[in-house]
Amino acid sequence: MADEANEITLSRQDLREVTAFAAACADVVLEVFEADQPDDSRPRDAIGAAWEFARGGERGKSLRDTAWAALKAAKSADTEAGREAARAAMSAAGAAYLHPLAKATQVKHILGAGAHAARAAELVAGQDPHTGAEHVRRAVRRATPVVVQVLRRFPPAPGGGGRVGELTRMLDAALRSVTPPSRSPR
Incomplete structure (x- = not known):
């Protein structure tokens, strides 16, 4: 039996919002992969499947x-930039499979597409860390309040993971510091 203290409540809509965020992050670097492998549609298909789920589709085998x-x-x-762009697409489709476990590793399901996309952009820009930081800032602006709320239910991103891990932690810290929208009086 699962330890209820280690479980996080996630609705289908939570998963759809997280997946839409991940798909939007991966979309911005899809052309990096397609420039590398113009005849390979697999990353585009993964992002398309993520968008389909985010817009109400089923979370099934094809995803x-x-x-x-x-x-x-x-x-x-x-x-390497093409590889990171494809990993961003993989992460976008995988975001739908965020597990309701209070483990730091689950944060990768939420932020992996954004971190891999930022790394792909860095590599295209000659490993410029400012480019990666700018992609992280854009991802923060892309995140909806629901994505931020879901992220905050999990422990902070884990250590390790090389530069993609650093970008994940940068994105994690930035999203956790976002001031929640104030509630209007009723």
């Missing part, structure tokens, strides 16, 4: 399959 296919596409890319 999971497109995520795995995007991961395989990452392995076939010729450049």
